[in-house]
Amino acid sequence: MSPVTHHIPDDIIEAYASGALPHAFSVVVATHLSLCASCRATAEACDVLAGTALDALDAGAPDADLRARTLAALDAPAPRSARAERPAPSSGGLFPGPVTAELRGRPPRWRSLGAGIRQQILTAGPLGTVRLLSIPGGKAVPDHGHNGLELTLVLQGSFQDQTGHYRRGDVQVVSDEVEHTPVADAGPTCICLAATDAPLRFNALIPRLLQGVFRI
Amino acid sequence: MLNETDTLQTARVRPAPATGAGLARLGQTGRMNPDDTHDGLSPPTQWLLAVRDRRDRAAFGRLFDHFAPRLTTMMLRAGMGRAMADDVVQDVMLTAWQKAHLFDPARAQASAWIYRIARNRQIDILRRERRPVPDALRPSEDDQHDDDALSALALDQEATRLRAALDALTADQRAVIEQAYLGDLSHTEIRQRTGLPLGTIKSRIRLALERLRHELKELR
Numbered sequence: 114m115s116p117v118t119h120h121i122p123d124d125i126i127e128a129y130a131s132g133a134l135p136h137a138f139s140v141v142v143a144t145h146l147s148l149c150a151s152c153r154a155t156a157e158a159c160d161v162l163a164g165t166a167l168d169a170l171d172a173g174a175p176d177a178d179l180r181a182r183t184l185a186a187l188d189a190p191a192p193r194s195a196r197a198e199r200p201a202p203s204s205g206g207l208f209p210g211p212v213t214a215e216l217r218g219r220p221p222r223w224r225s226l227g228a229g230i231r232q233q234i235l236t237a238g239p240l241g242t243v244r245l246l247s248i249p250g251g252k253a254v255p256d257h258g259h260n261g262l263e264l265t266l267v268l269q270g271s272f273q274d275q276t277g278h279y280r281r282g283d284v285q286v287v288s289d290e291v292e293h294t295p296v297a298d299a300g301p302t303c304i305c306l307a308a309t310d311a312p313l314r315f316n317a318l319i320p321r322l323l324q325g326v327f328r329i
Numbered sequence: 330m331l332n333e334t335d336t337l338q339t340a341r342v343r344p345a346p347a348t349g350a351g352l353a354r355l356g357q358t359g360r361m362n363p364d365d366t367h368d369g370l371s372p373p374t375q376w377l378l379a380v381r382d383r384r385d386r387a388a389f390g391r392l393f394d395h396f397a398p399r400l401t402t403m404m405l406r407a408g409m410g411r412a413m414a415d416d417v418v419q420d421v422m423l424t425a426w427q428k429a430h431l432f433d434p435a436r437a438q439a440s441a442w443i444y445r446i447a448r449n450r451q452i453d454i455l456r457r458e459r460r461p462v463p464d465a466l467r468p469s470e471d472d473q474h475d476d477d478a479l480s481a482l483a484l485d486q487e488a489t490r491l492r493a494a495l496d497a498l499t500a501d502q503r504a505v506i507e508q509a510y511l512g513d514l515s516h517t518e519i520r521q522r523t524g525l526p527l528g529t530i531k532s533r534i535r536l537a538l539e540r541l542r543h544e545l546k547e548l549r
Contacts, residue, residue: 127509130510131448131509131510132448132451132452132514133509133514133515136456136458136461139460139461140461142461143461143462143463144461144463146463147463147464150535150538150539150542151535153463153534153538154531154532154534154535154538155531156463157436157437157441157531157534157538158527158530158531158534159510159527160437160441160442160444160445161437161438161441161484161487161488161491161527161530161534162491162495162506162510162525162527162530163441163444163445163448163510163511164437164438164439164440164441164442164443164444164488165438165440165441165488165491165492165495166495166503166506166507166510166511167396167399167400167403167440167443167444167510167511168373168399168440168492169492169495169496169503170399170402170403170507170511172395172398172399172402173398174394174398175393175394175397175398176397176398176401176415179397179415179418179419180390180393180394180397182419183393183397183419183422183423184386184389184390184393186419186423187386187389187423187426191423191424191427199462199464199465202464209463209464210462210463210464211461211462211463211464214459214461215461
């Protein structure tokens, strides 16, 4: 597998690590981190910083009852949340765990958009939408038509436009106000994970993230 | 985003240099013996390793005493009531006990690892959805922990340097960091223009990740 060349900007990784990034974009970030050691290291460095800040907090004495209850529970079966296993990647590895989680472990249920292009919406909410796209070679990656941040991660095949060539693991990060026409390359069907901001932007974080985004 | 153990069989890709008293205890191979007290690492990391390697309950008690009050603060700042905060803190600490085998000191100090458990749980609860997390780098079936002790010390020292840098910030700058990572989930100030030295930490983690993936490829 060729190395990732198009990464997620540090600002967006920080927003993900701190918990501020809305769900739709978090799905793309977590999927990219599954495929990119460099960005995973950035995210884990954020955790080191957060851990340092946690250590630096003033703290009183622990609650005695809570302490007693917790120590008494060490032999109990694992808490439900600890038992819950993180979702496994799909066999063959096409879909990393964050995608199979969105799919609830099932194969995609594709809906045709015409011209051989298909999509499955994974999560649509007031803070953004994340979907799978399937684009045959030579066809244009559909435009989503919202103003805002757009993250498109390649899972299979490749596409290119004036900003570059995007292969598995690469993320295109653009402001959707800008004209661009990514076209899938000939070869294996281009399958992408794409997150877009909501039409009515409720999350004030996104305009700030857009400040760091490459504008064509 | 829990860290994974690796099983180092032979020479490492690029061992990290380390300094200080801890180095003297490592012996010729640089490997950590599970019976070692891991001197040289910061105490919470030592306690977590004692939990991981020996199921040491006294060490868990010390972890609890250190982290529970701080995690409670974190939960309250996110807007949880006291009762829910207590429940979540208990849940996080029990998860730390159950998942300690996944702790890799070359990639995080104890507080980073426990922070990640806590923040993920917070997001799950406050957003009422399952937070997307990256695939784990698959741990080995082997129970032996063959830590790269030099890398663990190096990362621990970087975390100590980072703490000194954090302490040297102005109150306003420190508040930006706290609000971002320990506050509620809705803040919008994301750029920390504080000049904190994260570059070296990222490099160390990157090396540890590359080593782990390299080892895992060889095992297949």
